[in-house]
Ligand code: SF4
């Protein structure tokens with residue numbers, strides 16, 4: 001039986017941090033991230049549009065933070081998104097997940113010890 005991910009009722013990390021990645025992850029460079037949703041921020045880095053400014057919110061994030069959200073480019077998201085673990089994944093605490101949730105007035109996820 002699969003459990004519903006807490007991320008589907010959160011989305012906080014998509015609306016706090018600058019979500020940057022190597023520009024070569026864009027589709028035009030052979031990667032998977034749609035170019036039109038990115039902004040070049042340095043010779044080597046791009047970021048998801050909407051995360052380079054305040055108030056921060058990735059343009060690919062659908063829904064209401066803290067209620068029900070989804071990533072409109074889930075299969076095409078960058079390595080930065082793929083590699084950001086929710087706190088508790090594999091029993092490991094992620095302070096940045098906690099911090100993002102706190103800034104959206106959401107409590108930290110409960111991290112269960114993996115024995
Ligand atoms: S691309 Fe998707 S997972 Fe990544 S920050 Fe945007 S909404 Fe979140």
Ligand code: SF4
Pocket residue numbers: 006007008010011012013014084085086087096097098100101109
């Ligand atoms: S802040 Fe944590 S729980 Fe919320 S969407 Fe991001 S990884 Fe998931």
